[in-house]
Amino acid sequence: MTADDNYNFGFLDEQTKRMLRRAILKAVAIPGYQVPFGSREMPLPYGWGTGGMQVTAAVIGADDVLKVIDQGADDTTNAVSIRRFFTRMTGVATTEKTRQATLIQTRHRVPETPLQAGQILVYQVPIPEPLRWLEPRETETRIMHALSEYGVMHVKLYEDIARHGHISTAYDYPVLVNGRYLMRCSPIPKFDTPKLHMNPALQLFGAGREKRIYALPPHTDVKPLDFADHPFEIEHWPEPCALCGATDSFLDEVILDDKGDRMFVCSDTDYCGERREAGHRGRMSPPENLEAAE
Amino acid sequence: MRMIDVQALHKTFTLHLRGGAVLPVLRNMDLAVQAGECVVLQGPSGAGKSTLLRAVYGNYRPQSGRVLLRHDGGMVDIVTANPRQVIDIRRRSLGYVTQFLRVIPRVPTLDIVAEPLLARGAALPRARERAAELLERLRIPRKLWDLPPATFSGGEQQRINIARGFCAEFPILLLDEPTASLDQDNRRIVIGLIDEARKRGSAIVAIVHDAETRTAIATRLAPMPALEAAA
Amino acid sequence: MSALEMPLLNVEGINKSFGRQQACREVSLELWPGEVLGIVGESGSGKSTLLKILAGRLPADSGFIHYRSTEEGIVELLGANEAQRRRLMRREWGFVQQHARDGLRMGFSAGANIGEPMMALGQRDYGHLRNIAKDWLRAVEIPEERLDDAPRTFSGGMQQRLQIARNLVTHPRIVLMDEPTGGLDVSVQARLLDLLRRLVHEHNVAVILVTHDLGVARLLADRLMVMRRGQVVEAGLTDQLLDDPQHAYTQLLVSSVLGV
Numbered sequence: 150m151t152a153d154d155n156y157n158f159g160f161l162d163e164q165t166k167r168m169l170r171r172a173i174l175k176a177v178a179i180p181g182y183q184v185p186f187g188s189r190e191m192p193l194p195y196g197w198g199t200g201g202m203q204v205t206a207a208v209i210g211a212d213d214v215l216k217v218i219d220q221g222a223d224d225t226t227n228a229v230s231i232r233r234f235f236t237r238m239t240g241v242a243t244t245e246k247t248r249q250a251t252l253i254q255t256r257h258r259v260p261e262t263p264l265q266a267g268q269i270l271v272y273q274v275p276i277p278e279p280l281r282w283l284e285p286r287e288t289e290t291r292i293m294h295a296l297s298e299y300g301v302m303h304v305k306l307y308e309d310i311a312r313h314g315h316i317s318t319a320y321d322y323p324v325l326v327n328g329r330y331l332m333r334c335s336p337i338p339k340f341d342t343p344k345l346h347m348n349p350a351l352q353l354f355g356a357g358r359e360k361r362i363y364a365l366p367p368h369t370d371v372k373p374l375d376f377a378d379h380p381f382e383i384e385h386w387p388e389p390c391a392l393c394g395a396t397d398s399f400l401d402e403v404i405l406d407d408k409g410d411r412m413f414v415c416s417d418t419d420y421c422g423e424r425r426e427a428g429h430r431g432r433m434s435p436p437e438n439l440e441a442a443e
Numbered sequence: 444m445r446m447i448d449v450q451a452l453h454k455t456f457t458l459h460l461r462g463g464a465v466l467p468v469l470r471n472m473d474l475a476v477q478a479g480e481c482v483v484l485q486g487p488s489g490a491g492k493s494t495l496l497r498a499v500y501g502n503y504r505p506q507s508g509r510v511l512l513r514h515d516g517g518m519v520d521i522v523t524a525n526p527r528q529v530i531d532i533r534r535r536s537l538g539y540v541t542q543f544l545r546v547i548p549r550v551p552t553l554d555i556v557a558e559p560l561l562a563r564g565a566a567l568p569r570a571r572e573r574a575a576e577l578l579e580r581l582r583i584p585r586k587l588w589d590l591p592p593a594t595f596s597g598g599e600q601q602r603i604n605i606a607r608g609f610c611a612e613f614p615i616l617l618l619d620e621p622t623a624s625l626d627q628d629n630r631r632i633v634i635g636l637i638d639e640a641r642k643r644g645s646a647i648v649a650i651v652h653d654a655e656t657r658t659a660i661a662t663r664l665a666p667m668p669a670l671e672a673a674a
Numbered sequence: 675m676s677a678l679e680m681p682l683l684n685v686e687g688i689n690k691s692f693g694r695q696q697a698c699r700e701v702s703l704e705l706w707p708g709e710v711l712g713i714v715g716e717s718g719s720g721k722s723t724l725l726k727i728l729a730g731r732l733p734a735d736s737g738f739i740h741y742r743s744t745e746e747g748i749v750e751l752l753g754a755n756e757a758q759r760r761r762l763m764r765r766e767w768g769f770v771q772q773h774a775r776d777g778l779r780m781g782f783s784a785g786a787n788i789g790e791p792m793m794a795l796g797q798r799d800y801g802h803l804r805n806i807a808k809d810w811l812r813a814v815e816i817p818e819e820r821l822d823d824a825p826r827t828f829s830g831g832m833q834q835r836l837q838i839a840r841n842l843v844t845h846p847r848i849v850l851m852d853e854p855t856g857g858l859d860v861s862v863q864a865r866l867l868d869l870l871r872r873l874v875h876e877h878n879v880a881v882i883l884v885t886h887d888l889g890v891a892r893l894l895a896d897r898l899m900v901m902r903r904g905q906v907v908e909a910g911l912t913d914q915l916l917d918d919p920q921h922a923y924t925q926l927l928v929s930s931v932l933g934v
Contacts, residue, residue, distance in 0.1 A: 283779075296757045298764075300794030304779070304786050307793065310800055311783055311822050376800040459922030460929055501911070503918045526897045526911045527706060547871070547893070548864040 152240035159206040160238040169207035176364035181326025188360040199357030201273035216250035221258040221416035259341040261398045261420035264350035272335040274356035279333045340383045340399045346371040390415045391433035393424035446646030447476040452508035468494045481647040486667035492650045496617045500539045501529045540608030541619045544600040553588040559611035577606035618649040634659045688737035697723040699904040710881040712895030720904035768841030768849035772856040774833035785821045791844045810839040831862035851883045
């Protein structure tokens with residue numbers, strides 16, 4: 150598909166993209182540090198990924214292959230409309246395959262397929278400031294970052310353990326980047342948090358409403374906060390993916406009927422599909438001959 | 444050995460709320476007390492006996508003169524000593540007993556009595572042992588020892604205060620009417636305590652009004668004439 | 675001179691104005707290890723402003739605050755950089771506010787409130803944090819079962835005791851207190867005063883206590899400073915100052931109170 154000539158490549162004008170790239174460069178230079186930028190109006194409301202879209206618009210090139218995921222799926226409304234938007238604004242090729250993509254914009258998940266050097270992962274971020282829940286003043290949180298005053302972040306984890314017996318923070322798990330800046334991972338499940346650590350891809354984070362960009366350059370140290378006697382742990386599921394049998398991916402619970410029957414399936418549709426193509430089977434997979442007949 | 448040496452002490456009170464009226468109380472007061480002496484101040488009411496005791500204790504600040512007290516092997520002027528020195532002198536060398544107990548909320552009787560000895564550095568068991576001994580002697584019923592004295596009778600509070608005053612065995616003791624309103628038996632117990640302290644070598648200055656006690660404890664009387672009020 | 679014979683804090687010539695109103699005028703003081711210094715005066719006397727300046731919560735117009743820290747030697751706090759000042763405050767100072775809600779995180783549990791200063795200093799052992807928090811609840815006479823309850827479910831007296839525990843848990847050398855018994859009923863006050871008196875002695879912490887209540891000052895303070903219109907009008911031993919006040923204003927203060 151070719152780009153709509155009525156718009157500049159990537160929707161934003163070149164000056165704006167330059168401003169965004171400067172912010173991104175600064176963010177890459179100071180891993181985990183939130184760089185303010187002049188967020189623009191996008192043809193989507195805040196909360197629908199405007200921060201991620203601006204970052205994507207600033208880094209996308211004509212040769213890029215774009216993948217957009219929302220909750221692990223390429224086919225949700227949000228993913229579809231963002232993908233369609235960039236197709237029209239840039240004419241770049243799109244894909245649902247993690248391996249084939251050069252640029253991936255995501256909401257709520259990190260792909261299961263390990264990322265490669267040269268790939269860029271753009272996160273949509275609703276609230277970038279990890280200290281906001283305890284300190285409403287921006288002036289104060291900036292000082293806290295400047296002085297690495299992060300001890301209080303453990304208060305939240307302490308409360309989790311006191312109430313639930315374990316750290317119950319399941320999404321947007323707080324991490325310390327490069328031993329220096331406290332960072333929010335955006336609302337990805339904590340299952341994905343370890344994937345940020347030493348990842349060979351470039352990871353960029355954009356918050357449109359809050360006007361902040363931050364980044365993890367390739368191979369950056371990312372450490373989840375925890376207690377010595379309550380170490381960070383990821384989720385586990387009682388059974389493998391019902392479709393592909395995967396035991397190493399993030400599973401969504403699907404209720405099958407009103408008798409309480411349920412199944413667990415990969416949230417990453419691309420990963421699940423790739424495994425099934427490779428011949429992996431799960432509990433609910435159709436018989437092989439039937440599938441072969443299709 | 445000279446323990447107290449009051450020299451040319453001059454004390455007036457300026458009452459700013461009474462238009463700056465000046466009340467002279469002590470003029471050119473001298474008093475020297477040796478170890479093992481018990482000096483009883485004598486004079487009409489208003490002669491400044493209590494004021495002198497309080498000035499020696501460092502509680503009242505005189506206009507001029509010196510109050511030298513033996514402390515740490517030397518003589519220290521409590522008039523010019525800084526607050527921390529005054530606290531140190533009081534903690535280790537100087538005791539002051541009135542008939543009024545300043546009650547500290549919730550602190551049990553035994554600990555109130557033991558506190559000065561603890562502050563002098565004694566171990567808790569030793570301090571409590573000495574406190575118990577004094578309470579026993581002053582006939583405070585044992586069942587009261589663990590209670591704060593706030594609700595006790597006036598006589599009991601007074602005797603607890605005396606026990607507290609004698610607990611630390613200070614080398615210098617100032618007594619302001621320690622036996623006032625005590626019955627005869629209790630008064631004799633207190634006289635016994637004063638006598639023992641003196642025989643141990645304490646220098647004592649006392650104000651007492653009843654003749655029996657005065658005769659019993661005084662090794663010397665120090666007369667204090669009344670000053671003419673000169674407002 | 676040994677460390678014990680030197681002041682912890684040496685404050686010289688603090689001035690502070692709000693427009694034409696001079697809240698602190700050439701205020702100087704010394705604070706020695708383990709002593710309680712009371713600052714008394716009416717509201718508007720500048721005592722709370724002074725406390726805020728000492729705590730670094732308000733900039734002074736001029737003056738010096740020399741603090742003898744355990745690890746960093748003598749530091750002039752007004753000229754120190756923010757990072758160093760905040761680090762020293764966190765490690766070696768405490769601040770007890772008049773209203774417990776200003777000094778506590780009301781939505782978090784009592785345990786988290788006591789644990790937070792320790793976590794801020796790097797304590798990362800949950801079990802240890804809880805044990806220390808329990809010890810401190812006991813020390814301030816709050817039932818251990820309340821460990822996981824939020825302070826907003828506590829009485830005023832309990833909240834204030836919790837705030838004191840939170841401030842002492844890191845064993846600070848100086849604790850600033852702003853009317854710590856201010857909003858409490860008289861019976862609750864007595865308990866708090868006794869507790870404060872005991873804890874301050876046990877932990878050998880130096881305290882600057884701002885209060886308008888001379889009874890509180892008499893019970894807790896070794897020394898007093900009387901402030902009026904931003905100036906120190908009289909200073910000395912607590913009992914000297916209350917029993918033989920020299921300055922007209924101190925006499926007025928003392929005469930306005932029954933049986934101090």
